[in-house]
Amino acid sequence: MGLNDLGIEYGTILLVGSIFVLLLTGQPLAWVTGLVALVFTFGWFGGNALPLVTARIFGFITEYSLVAIPMFILMAALLDRSGIAKDLFNGMRVLAGRLPGGVAVQTLIVATLMAAMSGVIGGEIVLLGILALPQMLRLGYDRDLSIGVVCAGGSLGTMMPPSIVLIIYGLVASVSIADLFVAAVTPALMLLGCYIAYVLVRCFRNPDLGPPISAEERAEETIGSAIRSLIAPVFIVVAVLGSIYGGIASITEAAALGVSSVLIIALLRRELNARMLQDSLVHTLETCGMIIWIGIAAAVLVGVYNLMGGNRFVSAVMLGLDASPVAVILIMMLILLVLGMFLDWIGIALLTLPIFVPIVVQLGYDPIWFGILFAVNMQVSYLTPPFGPAAFYLKSVAPPDITLGNIYGALLPFIVLQLFVLAILLFFPGIATWML
Numbered sequence: 001m002g003l004n005d006l007g008i009e010y011g012t013i014l015l016v017g018s019i020f021v022l023l024l025t026g027q028p029l030a031w032v033t034g035l036v037a038l039v040f041t042f043g044w045f046g047g048n049a050l051p052l053v054t055a056r057i058f059g060f061i062t063e064y065s066l067v068a069i070p071m072f073i074l075m076a077a078l079l080d081r082s083g084i085a086k087d088l089f090n091g092m093r094v095l096a097g098r099l100p101g102g103v104a105v106q107t108l109i110v111a112t113l114m115a116a117m118s119g120v121i122g123g124e125i126v127l128l129g130i131l132a133l134p135q136m137l138r139l140g141y142d143r144d145l146s147i148g149v150v151c152a153g154g155s156l157g158t159m160m161p162p163s164i165v166l167i168i169y170g171l172v173a174s175v176s177i178a179d180l181f182v183a184a185v186t187p188a189l190m191l192l193g194c195y196i197a198y199v200l201v202r203c204f205r206n207p208d209l210g211p212p213i214s215a216e217e218r219a220e221e222t223i224g225s226a227i228r229s230l231i232a233p234v235f236i237v238v239a240v241l242g243s244i245y246g247g248i249a250s251i252t253e254a255a256a257l258g259v260s261s262v263l264i265i266a267l268l269r270r271e272l273n274a275r276m277l278q279d280s281l282v283h284t285l286e287t288c289g290m291i292i293w294i295g296i297a298a299a300v301l302v303g304v305y306n307l308m309g310g311n312r313f314v315s316a317v318m319l320g321l322d323a324s325p326v327a328v329i330l331i332m333m334l335i336l337l338v339l340g341m342f343l344d345w346i347g348i349a350l351l352t353l354p355i356f357v358p359i360v361v362q363l364g365y366d367p368i369w370f371g372i373l374f375a376v377n378m379q380v381s382y383l384t385p386p387f388g389p390a391a392f393y394l395k396s397v398a399p400p401d402i403t404l405g406n407i408y409g410a411l412l413p414f415i416v417l418q419l420f421v422l423a424i425l426l427f428f429p430g431i432a433t434w435m436l
Contacts, residue, residue: 003043008313015040015305020342029347030290034297041304049304056303057296063171064252066295070288071255072162077280078262080123082271084236085114087229089131101203101210103139104149107132108195111153112188115160116237117258125154125393133398142209144410145202147402151383151390152195152414158345158379159188162240162258165345165378167251169371172353177251178244180371183432187372187425191379194417232265291346298350306354314355315362325363329370329426332356333377340381344389348378365429372432376422383411383418 003011015036022032041049079085089110099105107128114124128150136146158165161181170177203210240258243249249257266272305311318328339348353374360370382390391407398407425432 003040004045004308008309011040011044011308012305012310012313015301015310023342028293029344030293030297032297033294033301033347033351037297037301037304040308041300044304044308052304052307053300056300060295060299061292066171066292068162068167068177068252068255069164069291070284071252071259072164072167073287074280074284075117075255075258075262076123077283078259078266078276079114079117079236080127081276081280082262082266083269084232084262084265085110085127086131088113088233090229099200100207100212101145101199102212103132103136104141104145104199104203104210105196107136107149108153108192108199111156112160112192113233113237115157115163115188116241117233124157125151125390126397128154129394129397133394136210137399139213140208140211143402143406145199145209147394147398147407147410148414149195149199151394151407151411152417154393155379155382155390156188156191158382159184159191159372159375161185161188162244162251162255163375165349165375166371168346168349169353169374172349173357173367173371175367175371179368179436181241181244181251182435183368183372184375186435187376187421187432190421190424190431191376191418194421195414198413198417232269235265236261294344294346295350298347302351302354311355311358315359318359319362325365326426328363329360329365329373332360333373333422333426336374336377337380337384340378341384342387345378345381348381349374366433368436369425369429369432373422373425376418376425380415380418380422383415 003014006014018036018039019032022035023029038053041053045052089107110132111124111128114127133146133150136149137143157163161184163181163184166180166184167177169175170180199210236258239261240254243254243257244251263272266276318331321328321331323331336348336352339352343351357367357370360367382388385391385408388408388411391404391411394407395402395404
């Protein structure tokens with residue numbers, strides 16, 4: 001008896017159930033997905049199914065758009081190990097002034113600039129946890145507010161171009177990554193605006209939550225120093241995003257241009273050395289290895305599942321619901337939110353998007369718009385327990401008295417803000433696509 005005797009309905013249940021059960025053993029997602037893919041490949045199609053596996057692997061690893069990912073990861077690694085972000089944060093203290101909550105607002109703005117420079121999330125949260133969190137706590141800021149600002153601001157990399165999330169989405173959905181970048185700017189700024197508004201409202205109502213810095217500290221920084229601290233980050237952002245939006249370079253070429261810009265700036269600042277370069281390259285290799293292995297396993301699994309008839313089955317179920325198209329999109333968002341509580345966003349993207357995107361197109365929606373919804377959804381997943389990566393990134397550098405429970409509790413208001421923006425984008429698609 002082969003697995004194909006189960007039929008696609010029970011086969012789907014067994015496939016999904018096997019992934020979740022195996023994940024409970026603590027094995028990496030790539031190995032779990034790959035094992036399930038191989039079992040279903042040979043169990044459903046027999047011993048001659050090996051070409052199915054090799055064809056899917058070849059199709060994935062020869063995708064040209066993947067070349068941009070190691071470049072952006074390397075750029076983020078170099079930025080993390082240089083003093084560019086530190087000088088930017090320290091120099092922009094002049095913007096805090098006498099404003100209640102000003103340092104928190106400054107942190108969010110710095111986080112946005114960092115996201116626009118690299119598009120990688122984990123390093124931003126760690127860096128902000130080292131630079132911004134101790135300073136806010138020293139100034140007497142509310143602990144929960146400080147934690148939420150660092151994690152939510154550091155997670156803006158899922159939205160702000162050049163977001164790795166958007167690159168993966170464009171690759172899987174076969175849509176223009178440049179169009180995704182253009183569409184993502186307004187929603188990313190909406191999220192930033194919501195975070196800033198939340199901080200200012202709370203701190204103006206109760207200045208004790210975010211007291212301004214002292215006159216002595218304000219005197220240490222000048223407008224000139226703040227402007228000088230902005231030169232390098234703005235140059236990097238213009239080099240990457242300006243070349244893309246201006247039609248000068250492709251995504252991959254812009255990524256290489258970004259790496260070159262950071263290397264030149266680090267060299268001019270006398271920060272570039274063999275150790276820094278080695279550490280950055282090793283980090284890039286480790287991160288890319290994880291992405292590639294998850295991608296290979298997911299590509300095989302999704303390819304086999306589609307050959308089993310899974311895409312037709314899911315499409316028939318979704319489109320056969322006695323519900324409006326918006327309700328179908330809501331169900332997809334709910335599925336992504338639930339998966340985001342347990343799986344890494346890369347696995348979610350590679351497992352669900354090949355099935356969801358064709359349904360979105362059949363419903364008459366713009367896949368670019370759905371990509372923005374997906375990116376916001378994945379930003380929520382970075383904060384939500386029990387496996388929200390942002391909490392673990394911050395915990396690795398936070399003071400010992402701050403527990404994971406403290407961090408997750410502090411993130412709840414920011415999760416609500418993210419869901420609020422997600423709802424607005426869902427019911428008003430033009431907000432994401434008006435610049436296209």
